[in-house]
Amino acid sequence: MSDLLIRNLNRFVTLTSEENDTVLSLFRPRNFRRHQFIQQEGEVARYETFLLSGLTRTYEIDEKGAEHIVLFGTEDWWVGDLYSFLTGLPSTYAIDCLEDTQTMQVSKDDLEELYVRVPKLERHFRIMIQKAYITSTRRITSSLRKSAAERYMDFIRTYPSLEQRIPNHQIASFLGITPQSLSRIRAKGNTRKTGK
Amino acid sequence: MSDLLIRNLNRFVTLTSEENDTVLSLFRPRNFRRHQFIQQEGEVARYETFLLSGLTRTYEIDEKGAEHIVLFGTEDWWVGDLYSFLTGLPSTYAIDCLEDTQTMQVSKDDLEELYVRVPKLERHFRIMIQKAYITSTRRITSSLRKSAAERYMDFIRTYPSLEQRIPNHQIASFLGITPQSLSRIRAKGNTRKTGK
DNA sequence: CGAAAATTTGACATGACTCAACTGGAGTGG
DNA sequence: CCACTCCAGTTGAGTCATGTCAAATTTTCG
Numbered sequence: 001m002s003d004l005l006i007r008n009l010n011r012f013v014t015l016t017s018e019e020n021d022t023v024l025s026l027f028r029p030r031n032f033r034r035h036q037f038i039q040q041e042g043e044v045a046r047y048e049t050f051l052l053s054g055l056t057r058t059y060e061i062d063e064k065g066a067e068h069i070v071l072f073g074t075e076d077w078w079v080g081d082l083y084s085f086l087t088g089l090p091s092t093y094a095i096d097c098l099e100d101t102q103t104m105q106v107s108k109d110d111l112e113e114l115y116v117r118v119p120k121l122e123r124h125f126r127i128m129i130q131k132a133y134i135t136s137t138r139r140i141t142s143s144l145r146k147s148a149a150e151r152y153m154d155f156i157r158t159y160p161s162l163e164q165r166i167p168n169h170q171i172a173s174f175l176g177i178t179p180q181s182l183s184r185i186r187a188k189g190n191t192r193k194t195g196k
Numbered sequence: 197m198s199d200l201l202i203r204n205l206n207r208f209v210t211l212t213s214e215e216n217d218t219v220l221s222l223f224r225p226r227n228f229r230r231h232q233f234i235q236q237e238g239e240v241a242r243y244e245t246f247l248l249s250g251l252t253r254t255y256e257i258d259e260k261g262a263e264h265i266v267l268f269g270t271e272d273w274w275v276g277d278l279y280s281f282l283t284g285l286p287s288t289y290a291i292d293c294l295e296d297t298q299t300m301q302v303s304k305d306d307l308e309e310l311y312v313r314v315p316k317l318e319r320h321f322r323i324m325i326q327k328a329y330i331t332s333t334r335r336i337t338s339s340l341r342k343s344a345a346e347r348y349m350d351f352i353r354t355y356p357s358l359e360q361r362i363p364n365h366q367i368a369s370f371l372g373i374t375p376q377s378l379s380r381i382r383a384k385g386n387t388r389k390t391g392k
Numbered sequence: 393c394g395a396a397a398a399t400t401t402g403a404c405a406t407g408a409c410t411c412a413a414c415t416g417g418a419g420t421g422g
Numbered sequence: 423c424c425a426c427t428c429c430a431g432t433t434g435a436g437t438c439a440t441g442t443c444a445a446a447t448t449t450t451c452g
Contacts, residue, residue, distance in 0.1 A: 144372030
């Protein structure tokens with residue numbers, strides 16, 4: 001199962017089998033059930049979490065108590081609050097599971113040790129973050145210029161598999177719109193009859 | 197002047213003076229005048245560009261021909277289209293100068309060589325991109341949840357010095373609103389008299 | 393100086409929000 | 423198995439923020 005982690009880390013660099021073992025010795029498996037928190041708001045992010053299976057949501061809570069989903073995560077993804085992880089300051093994000101979820105976690109100290117023992121991983125994570133950064137900048141453009149309907153279409157095109165696993169009101173939260181608006185957008189899209 | 201580049205690269209790691217010299221041997225100074233393009237839309241991004249002075253804008257042009265500013269850059273910032281730079285595909289971004297601008301540029305090959313000759317720089321750029329990524333994710337949240345007025349206030353709070361150097365319609369483009377809307381937002385904010 | 397660009401203002405249109413009510417399905421306990 | 427509740431989803435009516443189109447005014451800079 002932790003193969004997935006090894007494959008992930010060997011995507012941009014090639015590790016020897018000893019290096020792979022070093023990786024495995026520093027990551028710890030941890031499983032979560034549906035509704036369980038991987039990380040609570042206000043707490044320092046002590047781990048970066050690699051997802052082996054399942055589904056998570058990372059979200060913020062605003063002054064009015066409303067949840068705003070920032071990211072869904074599923075197998076072969078990393079989740080965590082990099083800011084809190086790096087600075088040691090309390091996180092403003094919460095992460096919980098929409099499905100039972102298997103993970104491998106690494107602490108900050110262990111990750112630093114890993115960078116020392118397997119310097120190639122600096123490269124891996126640089127490239128990985130570069131890609132995440134590119135995706136992120138594109139999402140800014142899209143969130144600033146596109147209508148809610150376009151953003152929804154983009155979402156189901158980009159994550160067709162997730163769209164079926166995630167309730168609509170959560171998708172609405174991710175898109176930054178109300179569930180009502182999403183419902184109307186969907187109603188408009190489905191011009192075809194219900195097949196009755 | 198290129199001190200600024202050396203200081204930038206020594207922010208998260210410490211380079212020896214030979215390593216600094218290696219850096220300098222692989223970067224090339226290049227100066228641009230106001231209105232000149234650092235990079236044109238449709239062309240492959242062959243360089244990453246470090247800004248020593250001046251002011252740039254990175255923007256996209258949509259189907260209707262409207263410009264959308266993605267990023268302003270000024271001294272001690274990096275600009276370029278990482279996606280195009282990494283993939284070799286034509287860039288969808290254009291970068292031009294709002295002021296005369298001095299830069300240091302590095303080509304893809306030279307940067308790869310630099311990573312080989314000064315591996316510490318993998319770490320530097322990993323950390324740098326991590327920070328950029330964090331900023332970027334926060335901007336997504338803000339663009340999805342905040343009103344235009346709030347985003348404008350955030351902008352002038354975050355970049356007080358830029359706000360004075362950049363024409364309003366460019367700020368509007370960056371915020372994803374029309375110049376008319378920005379004008380109204382400003383009018384509302386300035387309840388105090390003009391001091392006449 | 394004079395043309396072009398930037399900014400402001402007004403009138404109106406529209407997309408998305410809020411509040412509220414209703415529907416339908418999933419689980420629960422009697 | 424039914425009555426009940428809870429929650430997601432839908433729908434309607436009214437409101438508000440922002441966009442669009444147009445014109446007047448001011449500023450910039452070539």
